Amino acid sequence: MTHKLAAYGGKKVREEPLDPHRYLQTRFGEEEKQAVSEVLDSGYLCRVFGDRAKAFEQEIAEYFGVAGAAAVSSGTAAIHCALAALDVGYGDEVITSPITDMGSVIPIVAQNAVPVFADVDPNTFNINAASIEKVLTERTKAIIAVHLAGQCCVMRPIMDLARERGVHVVEDCAQSYLSTCDGRTAGTIGDVGCFSLNDFKHITCGDGGFLTSDDRDLIYRAALFADKGYPRTGPVRNSLVMGLNYRITELQAAVASVQLRKLASIIERRREFARILNEMLSRIEGFNPPTVANGIVHSYWFYPFTIDSELLGVDAATFAREVTAEGIPVTYPYLGSPVYLFDSVRKMHIYGSEITYKEGLCPDAEKALASMMVLPCNESMTENDARDIAAALSKVCDYHLEKSNHDT
Ligand SMILES: Cc1ncc(COP(=O)(O)O)c(C=O)c1O
Incomplete structure (x- = not known):
């Protein structure tokens, strides 16, 4: 039995929303x-x-x-x-x-x-x-x-x-x-x-x-x-x-x-937070954590993720809004479009080149931006924050899983 989402009048996972800017208070x-x-x-x-x-x-x-x-x-x-x-x-x-x-x-x-x-x-x-x-x-x-x-x-x-x-x-x-x-x-x-x-x-x-x-x-x-x-x-x-x-x-x-x-310690704390988060989120059906390529060690400026929209029956924009309503801010979209579709790029004149920038130029980037959501990840975040993030994500995923199972 899943709980009613905060976006539709249910109780929030976190009454006081997670403040992704908390680290600014101790930065200097x-x-x-x-x-x-x-x-x-x-x-x-x-x-x-x-x-x-x-x-x-x-x-x-x-x-x-x-x-x-x-x-x-x-x-x-x-x-x-x-x-x-x-x-x-x-x-x-x-x-x-x-x-x-x-x-x-x-x-x-x-x-x-x-x-x-x-x-x-x-x-x-x-x-x-x-x-x-x-x-x-x-x-x-x-x-x-x-x-x-x-x-x-x-x-x-x-x-x-x-x-x-x-x-x-x-x-x-x-x-x-x-x-x-x-x-x-x-x-x-x-x-x-x-x-x-x-x-x-x-x-x-x-x-x-x-x-x-x-x-x-x-x-x-x-x-x-x-x-x-x-x-x-x-x-x-x-x-x-x-x-x-x-x-x-x-x-x-x-x-x-x-x-x-301070750099090494900042990165170390971000990596530790991401490790805890990865572990907690790995159990959530329908959630895809960031993929880290072989041979790469991540330093988590932010934490990008996607969902299995087909399985959950929900799009990224709705999902991000629902998780945010639970008190966990999720950014979507990261960019409104690939940079080649920004007004300044489309309008620019490049001397000696006929090159034009239009939709479809980089299809995987366009698809990625349509599905990528961003969770904050910084050195001020704690295990408790990770627990709340996991609770909110799993509440929203479970809600949609149950809804899609029910609908089919
Ligand atoms: C990937 C990337 N390159 C370049 C820049 C430009 O840096 P600055 O804002 O210091 O000019 C940024 C800044 O946001 C960035 O994220």
């Missing part, structure tokens, strides 16, 4: 305040004169075990600097994912290059070597491997394909700090890794970003691009490349540096 502590205060006391807020951003870059390189890092003003800026450093320019094609933030698309267009969308694996929602190969042409200059939701793409076949075809690989790690593929950390596998420090990410300084690479020269070129082409050496000013002002400030770098020290 005395260390961040101290770090900001030290920068203010130094009198220098701009990285050109201060030493905090430079020290942060050193810390990133050591943390990720790479030859160099460049800190910039956002994740979008990091990707733009990476493409500029890789000499992506007019008429080049850059392959990216249809399920991502516009930060993985705008930099391509800003370089007068052409965004090309590879379809996603319907289970992991990431692009893969097979889908990339289908859209790779003579004009492809780079691939942006977007690691979605905390899950690194399966990188070895992507790297093999890229090397064979002489194409660069940029890893978009904005959502996937410390995810690993075959034991290697996201951001250390491709030619360059790009990270975001915006307010929604595993770690933050409000807005910010950085690049990681084993190619010191690439990092130098990216840093030049982020500072209007100025090398900042010698007494006479000269600009070496056409760049932008993508500088991170000393204040941002100071906060980000403290946050970097």
Whole structure:
């Protein structure tokens, strides 16, 4: 006998709804305040004169075990600097994912290059070597491997394909700090890794970003691009490349540096929460937990899931609304459409290209977005929260199972 759903007047699983933003209350502590205060006391807020951003870059390189890092003003800026450093320019094609933030698309267009969308694996929602190969042409200059939701793409076949075809690989790690593929950390596998420090990410300084690479020269070129082409050496000013002002400030770098020290523990707590959740949810008929590809360790920026709509006889939008009414917020849809159907992308004019972006371009991405729901998953969530999530999901699944059995 199932219980009446809260959406239709029944008792809620959780009277006080689960607050997915609880972690914001403890996100910053005395260390961040101290770090900001030290920068203010130094009198220098701009990285050109201060030493905090430079020290942060050193810390990133050591943390990720790479030859160099460049800190910039956002994740979008990091990707733009990476493409500029890789000499992506007019008429080049850059392959990216249809399920991502516009930060993985705008930099391509800003370089007068052409965004090309590879379809996603319907289970992991990431692009893969097979889908990339289908859209790779003579004009492809780079691939942006977007690691979605905390899950690194399966990188070895992507790297093999890229090397064979002489194409660069940029890893978009904005959502996937410390995810690993075959034991290697996201951001250390491709030619360059790009990270975001915006307010929604595993770690933050409000807005910010950085690049990681084993190619010191690439990092130098990216840093030049982020500072209007100025090398900042010698007494006479000269600009070496056409760049932008993508500088991170000393204040941002100071906060980000403290946050970097907290990263491992944040990821560890998210993984532990996801482990508990996976275990509890595995018993629910009709519920599909996130698929993690072989060789990948997830870092759970969010927890994507789907349901067996046929078995339960309910669509994702209704299901998400019903679980939310139980006091467990479920996001649906994650994106209203693949990014190639966003207004800005459909309206853009790409010089020298006849390419158009229309429905049906990446059918698996379109299907995935129609079915993917998102549960919050962060370091403040407890075993009790997991129990409530499981109770709400199982209540809604059981309700529909019984209803479909009854109807047939
Ligand atoms: C996958 C992905 N790439 C790039 C970005 C851009 O980062 P930012 O907002 O720091 O510019 C984001 C941010 O949401 C993202 O999720």
